[in-house]
Amino acid sequence: xxxxxxxxxxxxxxxxxxxxxxxxxxxxxxxxxxxxxxxxxxxxxxxxxxxxxxxxxxxxxxxxxxxxxxxxxxxxxxxxxxxxxxxxxxxxxxxxxxxxxxxxxxxxxxxxxxxxxxxxxxxxxxxxxxxxxxxxxxxxxxxxxxxxxxxxxxxxxxxxxxxxxxxxxxxxxxxxxxxxxxxxxxxxxxxxxxxxxxxxxxxxxxxxxxxxxxxxxxxxxxxxxxxxxxxxxxxxxxxxxxxxxxxxxxxxxxxxxxxxxxxxxxxxxxxxxxxxxxxxxxxxxxxxxxxxxxxxxxxxxxxxxxxxxxxxxxxxxxxxxxxxxxxxxxxxxxxxxxxxxxxxxxxxxxxxxxxxxxxxxx
Amino acid sequence: xxxxxxxxxxxxxxxxxxxxxxxxxxxxxxxxxxxxxxxxxxxxxxxxxxxxxxxxxxxxxxxxxxxxxxxxxxxxxxxxxxxxxxxxxxxxxxxxxxxxxxxxxxxxxxxxxxxxxxxxxxxxxxxxxxxxxxxxxxxxxxxxxxxxxxxxxxxxxxxxxxxxxxxxxxxxxxxxxxxxxxxxxxxxxxxxxxxxxxxxxxxxxxxxxxxxxxxxxxxxxxxxxxxxxxxxxxxxxxxxxxxxxxxxxxxxxxxxxxxxxxxxxxxxxxxxxxxxxxxxxxxxxxxxxxxxxxxxxxxxxxxxxxxxxxxxxxxxxxxxxx
Numbered sequence: 001x002x003x004x005x006x007x008x009x010x011x012x013x014x015x016x017x018x019x020x021x022x023x024x025x026x027x028x029x030x031x032x033x034x035x036x037x038x039x040x041x042x043x044x045x046x047x048x049x050x051x052x053x054x055x056x057x058x059x060x061x062x063x064x065x066x067x068x069x070x071x072x073x074x075x076x077x078x079x080x081x082x083x084x085x086x087x088x089x090x091x092x093x094x095x096x097x098x099x100x101x102x103x104x105x106x107x108x109x110x111x112x113x114x115x116x117x118x119x120x121x122x123x124x125x126x127x128x129x130x131x132x133x134x135x136x137x138x139x140x141x142x143x144x145x146x147x148x149x150x151x152x153x154x155x156x157x158x159x160x161x162x163x164x165x166x167x168x169x170x171x172x173x174x175x176x177x178x179x180x181x182x183x184x185x186x187x188x189x190x191x192x193x194x195x196x197x198x199x200x201x202x203x204x205x206x207x208x209x210x211x212x213x214x215x216x217x218x219x220x221x222x223x224x225x226x227x228x229x230x231x232x233x234x235x236x237x238x239x240x241x242x243x244x245x246x247x248x249x250x251x252x253x254x255x256x257x258x259x260x261x262x263x264x265x266x267x268x269x270x271x272x273x274x275x276x277x278x279x280x281x282x283x284x285x286x287x288x289x290x291x292x293x294x295x296x297x298x299x300x301x302x303x304x305x306x307x308x309x310x311x312x313x314x315x316x317x318x319x320x321x322x323x324x325x326x327x328x329x330x331x332x333x334x335x336x337x338x339x340x341x342x343x344x345x346x347x348x349x350x351x352x353x354x355x356x357x358x359x360x361x362x
Numbered sequence: 363x364x365x366x367x368x369x370x371x372x373x374x375x376x377x378x379x380x381x382x383x384x385x386x387x388x389x390x391x392x393x394x395x396x397x398x399x400x401x402x403x404x405x406x407x408x409x410x411x412x413x414x415x416x417x418x419x420x421x422x423x424x425x426x427x428x429x430x431x432x433x434x435x436x437x438x439x440x441x442x443x444x445x446x447x448x449x450x451x452x453x454x455x456x457x458x459x460x461x462x463x464x465x466x467x468x469x470x471x472x473x474x475x476x477x478x479x480x481x482x483x484x485x486x487x488x489x490x491x492x493x494x495x496x497x498x499x500x501x502x503x504x505x506x507x508x509x510x511x512x513x514x515x516x517x518x519x520x521x522x523x524x525x526x527x528x529x530x531x532x533x534x535x536x537x538x539x540x541x542x543x544x545x546x547x548x549x550x551x552x553x554x555x556x557x558x559x560x561x562x563x564x565x566x567x568x569x570x571x572x573x574x575x576x577x578x579x580x581x582x583x584x585x586x587x588x589x590x591x592x593x594x595x596x597x598x599x600x601x602x603x604x605x606x607x608x609x610x611x612x613x614x615x616x617x618x619x620x621x622x623x624x625x626x627x628x629x630x631x632x633x634x635x636x637x638x639x640x641x642x643x644x645x646x647x648x649x650x651x652x653x654x655x656x657x658x659x660x661x662x663x664x665x666x667x668x669x670x671x672x673x674x675x676x677x678x679x680x681x682x683x684x
Contacts, residue, residue, distance in 0.1 A: 029472075080377055124658075133665045139606065139609070142602050143660050143663075146602075150650070154647050154650065157649075321476075323472045325468035325472075328468075331461055332459070333462070335458040336454075336458035336459075338445065338457030339451060340444040341448055
């Protein structure tokens with residue numbers, strides 16, 4: 001099978017099947033799939049406002065998608081993106097609340113360090129347990145999602161909630177930690193763009209992160225070692241690569257990327273730490289990484305698609321009787337088809353290409 | 363803490379342990395046959411919804427139970443197709459099934475009942491009712507043993523007794539029958555089973571189907587026994603706690619019962635923060651109690667409480683040599 005079919009055709013067919021199935025689901029609950037699609041497109045792509053939300057969500061999914069993808073390269077399945085992003089939010093909030101930041105250009109790098117550090121630290125324990133004690137990283141990272149949620153409730157209620165407030169949320173970040181939104185960056189006096197949409201400068205940080213991950217995986221020694229370990233652990237050990245080191249580093253990078261997401265949703269959008277600020281983005285990262293074939297460019301495209309789906313889904317629940325959970329169903333179908341049922345699409349396609357080749361040669 | 367409070371806590375321990383026990387035994391069959399299943403959560407949730415929905419629509423809890431088991435079996439079949447027939451990644455398939463259930467239940471609940479993703483609350487014949495065991499009334503006067511029999515052992519719904527009876531049944535099936543021997547063999551060494559002329563695929567599908575039925579029972583108990591109706595995401599991580607209990611139990615039925623009782627006890631304690639405060643002497647944050655089962659799981663997984671060795675062929679799709 002040619003390479004383009006592997007990287008392009010199979011994901012496209014899988015997505016097509018996922019969409020057709022989602023359409024059937026919409027039909028089954030008595031709604032019109034075509035009208036639903038129209039609502040989604042007009043709500044997410046027809047205005048700069050819609051685009052502002054689509055790109056905001058896409059930014060989240062780029063970070064979590066990259067996080068899952070980096071771990072996948074080392075054949076580690078990090079389901080803990082959700083918890084790592086939650087803790088990243090805590091790190092970002094602590095940094096933003098610590099001092100009166102004079103300017104966002106100073107606050108952003110500090111917040112990035114805070115978010116990435118907390119996210120990485122939350123991934124470090126499952127990574128250590130996998131590397132040293134052989135505890136299955138899938139189960140431990142799932143557990144750490146639940147523990148993170150409980151921890152966040154505790155910290156918000158006991159420490160970060162301002163006195164007199166009933167809402168489990170921190171106080172607003174100082175003015176100097178405000179990140180420029182697309183509205184502030186691209187609007188002119190006579191032509192306001194992206195009005196009220198949360199997309200902000202973090203989008204460009206996410207694109208930079210995609211590029212840097214590509215550099216890391218395919219252009220550095222460490223990236224080579226991660227991929228070698230992922231392809232075959234015995235071969236990697238034979239080549240003198242330490243499994244402990246690779247598991248730890250891959251998971252720290254993965255957790256750090258998930259934690260970095262918080263500069264978008266916590267610092268860029270909410271400008272304070274609230275409960276459930278991650279909104280399942282950590283899990284969508286799994287679908288994004290699988291669909292993007294763990295390649296940063298694929299992750300970028302898949303994140304855009306899911307950004308569109310997420311914003312479109314929000315519009316759907318606003319204008320129709322279809323709840324937001326439709327997106328969870330689409331996400332599940334994408335994970336199922338691109339991840340677990342990959343062979344269902346791949347095997348017939350391989351046969352087809354083989355048949356075409358033998359016909360040509362005969 | 364007095365005797366009655368203790369009895370109350372133990373009573374809710376049994377109630378809370380029941381769905382965990384069903385799910386844990388479900389995982390036991392699947393993983394003993396070499397199929398990892400982190401989709402227990404999703405199957406439970408799906409069954410919880412369909413049980414409550416059919417019980418509410420037709421006013422009969424048994425019909426609900428059937429619908430719950432059927433819906434769980436559909437998801438189990440999906441997992442089987444993905445991981446046995448198409449030899450896909452079993453973990454990814456399980457994750458997908460969890461999301462599928464989380465999304466579909468709310469979607470269908472909204473379409474059928476328009477109550478924001480829940481079913482109407484169930485009452486009367488739409489729920490499983492507690493059963494009073496014989497002599498519970500007469501014996502309750504006997505000191506200590508009487509209240510234990512009347513409060514703790516009697517007065518649960520039928521599914522609770524089914525769950526605890528499923529433990530010896532599972533033990534017998536797995537360790538005393540030919541089917542059980544083959545099922546365990548297929549999780550340890552499928553090549554050997556294949557060489558003996560027994561279908562690896564068939565055995566694994568059978569295990570996945572049993573897993574589906576048990577998850578269906580777990581879900582049905584959640585929405586029609588423990589609670590009165592379905593609410594969004596009501597399984598609340600129980601499928602994962604059951605997985606943890608399975609590892610803690612080292613994939614053995616009797617240990618599974620004790621492990622799920624322990625986790626049930628922790629959940630019961632989290633509901634009674636006042637009692638915990640009375641015992642330890644200071645205020646324990648309820649979020650810590652909520653997180654305790656998960657923390658304990660990680661500690662167990664870390665191997666500080668004995669080493670857990672999973673079935674050898676677990677998670678590996680079987681490829682027949684040609």
